[in-house]
Amino acid sequence: MTESLLLAVDLDGDGAHPAAWRFSGRPPGSVLTGAALRAAVGAASGFVLASFEDSPLPAGGTGPDQAGRLEAGTRAAFAATLAGDLGLAPVLNATTTEPFHLATQLASLDHASHGRAAWIVDGLSDLDVLATVGAEPLGGAAQRQEVADVIRTARLLWDSWQDDAVIKDVASGRYLDSGRVHHIDFSGATFSVKGPLITPRPPQGQIVVIARDHLRVDEHADIVLVAAADPEAVAARAQQTSSILTFADVEVILDLPGRPAAERLAELDDFTPWPSTGRLRHVGSVTGLLDLLSELRGVDGVRFLPAVQALDLPLLAEQVVPARGRVLPGRTLRERLGLPRPASRFASTTA
Amino acid sequence: MSSIDTGAPHDPHAHVHLGVFYTGVGSQFIWSDPGLGDHQSIETYLEIARLLERGLFDAFFLGEGLRVRENRGQVLELDVAGRPDAITQLSALAAATDRIGLVATQNTTYNYPADLARRLASLDLLSDGRAGWNIVTTDNAWTGANFRHGGWLEHERRYERATQFVEAAKALWGSWSADAIAESAEAKSWAAAGAFPEVVRRSDLVNLRATATLPASRQGRPVLFQAGDSDGGRELAATHADVVFSANTTFEKAVAYAADLRARLARHGRGADSLRILPGAAVVLGDTEAEAQEKAEWIRNEQLSAPRAIAFLEQYWGSDLSAYDPHGPLPDIEPTDAELDPSRGTISIADRTGKLDRIAAWRTLAAEKNLSILGLYREVSPRERSFVGTPAQIADLWVHYVRARAVDGFNLTPYLLPSSLTDVVDKLVPELQERGAYRTAYQGSTLREHLDLPPI
Numbered sequence: 001m002t003e004s005l006l007l008a009v010d011l012d013g014d015g016a017h018p019a020a021w022r023f024s025g026r027p028p029g030s031v032l033t034g035a036a037l038r039a040a041v042g043a044a045s046g047f048v049l050a051s052f053e054d055s056p057l058p059a060g061g062t063g064p065d066q067a068g069r070l071e072a073g074t075r076a077a078f079a080a081t082l083a084g085d086l087g088l089a090p091v092l093n094a095t096t097t098e099p100f101h102l103a104t105q106l107a108s109l110d111h112a113s114h115g116r117a118a119w120i121v122d123g124l125s126d127l128d129v130l131a132t133v134g135a136e137p138l139g140g141a142a143q144r145q146e147v148a149d150v151i152r153t154a155r156l157l158w159d160s161w162q163d164d165a166v167i168k169d170v171a172s173g174r175y176l177d178s179g180r181v182h183h184i185d186f187s188g189a190t191f192s193v194k195g196p197l198i199t200p201r202p203p204q205g206q207i208v209v210i211a212r213d214h215l216r217v218d219e220h221a222d223i224v225l226v227a228a229a230d231p232e233a234v235a236a237r238a239q240q241t242s243s244i245l246t247f248a249d250v251e252v253i254l255d256l257p258g259r260p261a262a263e264r265l266a267e268l269d270d271f272t273p274w275p276s277t278g279r280l281r282h283v284g285s286v287t288g289l290l291d292l293l294s295e296l297r298g299v300d301g302v303r304f305l306p307a308v309q310a311l312d313l314p315l316l317a318e319q320v321v322p323a324r325g326r327v328l329p330g331r332t333l334r335e336r337l338g339l340p341r342p343a344s345r346f347a348s349t350t351a
Numbered sequence: 352m353s354s355i356d357t358g359a360p361h362d363p364h365a366h367v368h369l370g371v372f373y374t375g376v377g378s379q380f381i382w383s384d385p386g387l388g389d390h391q392s393i394e395t396y397l398e399i400a401r402l403l404e405r406g407l408f409d410a411f412f413l414g415e416g417l418r419v420r421e422n423r424g425q426v427l428e429l430d431v432a433g434r435p436d437a438i439t440q441l442s443a444l445a446a447a448t449d450r451i452g453l454v455a456t457q458n459t460t461y462n463y464p465a466d467l468a469r470r471l472a473s474l475d476l477l478s479d480g481r482a483g484w485n486i487v488t489t490d491n492a493w494t495g496a497n498f499r500h501g502g503w504l505e506h507e508r509r510y511e512r513a514t515q516f517v518e519a520a521k522a523l524w525g526s527w528s529a530d531a532i533a534e535s536a537e538a539k540s541w542a543a544a545g546a547f548p549e550v551v552r553r554s555d556l557v558n559l560r561a562t563a564t565l566p567a568s569r570q571g572r573p574v575l576f577q578a579g580d581s582d583g584g585r586e587l588a589a590t591h592a593d594v595v596f597s598a599n600t601t602f603e604k605a606v607a608y609a610a611d612l613r614a615r616l617a618r619h620g621r622g623a624d625s626l627r628i629l630p631g632a633a634v635v636l637g638d639t640e641a642e643a644q645e646k647a648e649w650i651r652n653e654q655l656s657a658p659r660a661i662a663f664l665e666q667y668w669g670s671d672l673s674a675y676d677p678h679g680p681l682p683d684i685e686p687t688d689a690e691l692d693p694s695r696g697t698i699s700i701a702d703r704t705g706k707l708d709r710i711a712a713w714r715t716l717a718a719e720k721n722l723s724i725l726g727l728y729r730e731v732s733p734r735e736r737s738f739v740g741t742p743a744q745i746a747d748l749w750v751h752y753v754r755a756r757a758v759d760g761f762n763l764t765p766y767l768l769p770s771s772l773t774d775v776v777d778k779l780v781p782e783l784q785e786r787g788a789y790r791t792a793y794q795g796s797t798l799r800e801h802l803d804l805p806p807i
Contacts (some may be wrong), residue, residue, distance in 0.1 A: 011780055018704075020711060021536060021538075021541055022536045023536070024536065026536070027533075027534045027536065028532055028534075028535075028536060028538070028541050028712035029532040029533075029534075029566070032476050032566070033476065033477075033479070034445065034446060034476075034478070034479065037477070038446065051473075054563070056465065056466065056469065056561070057562060057564065058547055058562055058563075058564045058762065060541065063540075064539060064541065065539035065540070065541055066540070066542060066547060067541040067542065068532070068540060068542075068564055068565050068566060069564045069565070070476060070477065070564075070565065070642075071469050071472075071473040073438075073468050073470065074439070074442040074470055074473040074474055074477060075438060075442075075477070076441045076445045077438075077439045077476045078443065078446045079446070080393070080442075080446075081393065081444070081446045081447040083445055096463065096466060097463070097466060098462070098463070098498055099499070100417070100497040100498055101436070101459075101461075101462070104435075104436040105436045105438075105439045107435075107436075108436040108439040108440055109434035109439055109443075111391065111392070111393065111435055112393045112435065112443040113443075114393075118415060120751070128560075130557065131561065132465040132466070132556030132559055132560070133463040133465065133466065133559065133563040134463075134559050134560075137367075140745060144759060160431065160637070165433075166433070168383070170383045171655050172658065173429050173657070173659070174428040174429060174658070175382050175428060175429060175430060175431055175432065176426065176428055176432060176433075178425040178426040178427070178428050181419065181426040181432075190500040191498075192496070192501075193419070193496070193498075194495050194496035194497055195497065196415065196419050196426065196567055197416060197432060198415075198418070198420075198433070199432040199433060199434065199435055199436065200391060203558070207704065211433070215600075231501045248539070250460055250461040260488060275589065277620040280762075289581045313416035324671065335381045344474070
């Protein structure tokens with residue numbers, strides 16, 4: 001008996017393979033339109049969660065696949081008013097942004113989507129990325145501390161308005177109760193933030209925080225996203241994360257009628273080889289993919305990275321999600337992931 | 352009429368351009384009115400955006416303030432507070448609207464240029480050319496306490512930073528050539544060679560090396576709004592802005608402002624029609640003038656409430672005045688001599704000093720006119736930004752303004768939601784249309800086209 005999994009999918013660009021744009025059946029520039037995003041979000045409607053990979057740099061490296069890319073937070077926000085209950089997880093990079101803006105943007109995404117926001121935390125440290133904000137690399141432990149501090153700040157800010165802060169008491173003329181809106185007075189290694197947030201508490205209380213495995217900030221996350229090249233390594237990492245959810249990243253290229261996956265991959269790789277990202281990669285049939293999912297021990301979910309979105313996402317949605325997907329009842333992403341809604345840590349301070 | 356010099360010739364065919372400036376917070380919202388609903392919900396924003404499209408408005412314009420206003424160290428309780436990030440909210444609205452321009456107020460002091468330019472460009476592409484950016488600055492360390500570098504920028508240099516910031520953003524937005532992206536998936540590469548030039552800025556105020564990740568939108572780049580009324584603000588507007596969101600609403604002030612701005616434009620080699628002037632204004636409509644006046648007085652009294660009168664004086668006195676009766680005389684205690692703190696929001700430069708003199712003048716005024724605390728508060732609060740009258744009266748007045756080229760239209764600030772806007776759409780817009788001074792259908796699809804600005 002195989003267990004069901006929480007299934008997520010990445011919707012970045014034309015797909016995870018660098019040459020995906022050549023096989024998407026549309027002019028290259030159309031990936032940068034609202035229409036393309038609308039179609040991608042529609043195709044992903046059966047998943048629990050859609051992610052939007054990102055970086056401050058152009059997509060596709062520096063070779064022939066170097067391509068444009070819309071900022072992930074705006075893509076997720078655009079998807080917020082589209083129908084459906086898909087969770088929305090933009091990648092926002094902690095090292096090239098203001099923690100206060102980042103927390104505001106995510107809280108706003110949660111309001112606009114009625115509780116469907118998540119955040120894939122990135123902590124990029126390459127020189128070209130940092131140069132976009134004139135920053136220098138921190139290195140090692142300081143880098144990890146910086147990412148952790150940004151997450152802690154965001155979490156404090158999301159709690160800074162208690163759920164019942166707005167009172168609208170006409171008799172006294174008070175719109176809100178100042179005892180329920182709090183300074184956070186966060187002081188970290190490289191920055192401090194006073195608070196409160198400029199946005200009221202998000203519907204989920206806390207946005208779902210998804211941390212990449214290599215950042216090693218599990219204690220600040222709700223989900224850890226594991227990139228490991230074989231099921232044993234995934235299982236080993238999952239064993240260390242028993243207190244939070246574990247999702248494994250799986251890159252997929254699937255058999256199409258008359259077009260075996262291996263042939264498709266060879267054709268793509270003829271243009272640009274698909275570099276190893278350290279993730280699991282499945283090249284083959286849907287059945288083979290279902291077998292791979294059965295082999296994964298200790299994970300709660302999987303995030304698929306389709307090689308060519310236009311070709312592989314429909315198969316995932318039509319054949320893998322119904323066979324193996326799990327969705328818990330509920331309207332918010334937390335409910336659908338089985339995560340509790342945390343009370344504000346400031347709530348107990350109110351008399 | 353011939354004596355009016357706005358720096359542009361009288362135009363009998365001029366149109367009124369309308370936008371809505373939705374601050375999302377502040378004392379102008381009458382939150383006690385059951386019609387206000389949930390000012391924070393996406394449904395309210397969607398309702399407004401669609402109403403404005405029905406009214407053929409140019410733009411829906413969101414405010415921003417990067418710290419929640421306070422009164423003596425605690426969050427101010429009396430005003431509507433809490434609002435979304437503007438670019439996030441407008442990106443959500445972009446998916447559910449077709450025509451309305453989407454303008455985000457964003458700060459140049461507490462943002463990174465490449466990051467903000469990229470988010471604005473993303474909104475511009477997702478909305479297919481409907482994005483705008485209202486460029487603002489902050490110079491107080493109180494707001495800076497929410498950001499990595501704190502209150503790092505001295506007052507005198509905030510427009511220097513803003514100018515360099517905007518120039519970096521423009522360089523990024525213009526860095527891809529028009530034919531950079533391959534037209535076909537058969538092409539050798541996604542983009543032409545050299546399509547991704549680096550933009551490098553090295554100064555003590557702006558330091559970046561970045562590559563734009565996006566091409567120009569259908570309108571070229573986001574439309575730039577500028578609101579500052581100081582000399583630095585006006586220079587930034589004349590150098591870089593497409594629209595000014597001024598505070599000069601009375602006809603005389605509007606004429607003087609237009610003349611000043613157009614003289615500056617000429618000095619920067621720009622034409623008089625390369626910049627739209629859209630002052631902020633509230634509109635109060637009635638079937639008769641008397642009804643409108645009565646409504647305006649009710650609105651004003653709701654906005655200038657008794658609890659706010661006490662909070663207003665507390666800001667100046669620097670102490671707890673909650674024991675005083677707003678209907679009684681001014682406090683008999685002396686104010687502290689501390690400077691005004693910025694925690695109630697923007698304080699104009701003129702108001703930063705001379706607090707004790709101002710309080711002394713208020714005492715004299717209150718004695719002369721026998722004013723209570725509340726009476727004084729209402730007496731000294733500005734009144735000039737409202738247009739009050741019948742739809743026909745206001746239409747006549749606005750047609751006069753735009754034909755004289757004193758303004759190109761207005762950014763309306765709502766106070767009751769949505770009724771203060773439905774009134775304009777349903778009653779005032781038709782009057783303007785009858786006078787040939789308002790579009791009867793959208794002629795273009797981009798914000799730049801709505802504003803009748805020359806192409807980039």
